[in-house]
Amino acid sequence: MVNDEIIDSTILRMLDAEIDDSTIISTLTDVGMSENDSRDRINKLRDSKNSELNKKINLEKDSSDEDVDSSNNENNYSNEYLSSDSNMDDDSDAKELGEITDQNDRNFNDDKIKEVDEKIEDLKKTVINTKVAPVNDSKLNEKLSDLSAQNNALMRIMKDVLEVNRKILTELESKK
Numbered sequence: 001m002v003n004d005e006i007i008d009s010t011i012l013r014m015l016d017a018e019i020d021d022s023t024i025i026s027t028l029t030d031v032g033m034s035e036n037d038s039r040d041r042i043n044k045l046r047d048s049k050n051s052e053l054n055k056k057i058n059l060e061k062d063s064s065d066e067d068v069d070s071s072n073n074e075n076n077y078s079n080e081y082l083s084s085d086s087n088m089d090d091d092s093d094a095k096e097l098g099e100i101t102d103q104n105d106r107n108f109n110d111d112k113i114k115e116v117d118e119k120i121e122d123l124k125k126t127v128i129n130t131k132v133a134p135v136n137d138s139k140l141n142e143k144l145s146d147l148s149a150q151n152n153a154l155m156r157i158m159k160d161v162l163e164v165n166r167k168i169l170t171e172l173e174s175k176k
Contacts, residue, residue: 006093007031011045013094030101095173102169109158116151123147 007028014024021042028038127140 006096007033007041008045010093010097011042012049015042015046015049027097027101030104031097032104095176098169098172102165105165106162109162113155113158116154120147120151 011024011028014027021039024042025035025038028041029035033041123144127144
């Protein structure tokens, strides 16, 4: 599973980008988190983010104007340093999360293709081992042809899905 810090920073970025919870949950589910854990993590981070903002607002109100001016200069320098450093982490986190999601999609599609292939092989063995009257032979051949065509169509669709996922990933990487 992905590092918790990476997940937290990714969730915070998604919240900052005002991405809806269902999309965030879907992304977290793709990397192996349960839906309930995803909701809990989102709520926890949203609450901690709100409490941090409230603390900052209260601190700013309590400090004098001179303190604010001097601390702002120091904070600007620190924030510039931290934001450039965190941007590098965010980019690598996003890339890692994208790669994991893409890998999960590929694994899922590969598993489905293997499962369909196994079912077809089992069907072929059953048909070969079963003695059927000539009248039913044509029906079985017709059904087998239909299943084969469906399998081929499913495999083409899965390959197209994989290709689209790769294109999306490539576009995302080129935008970074």
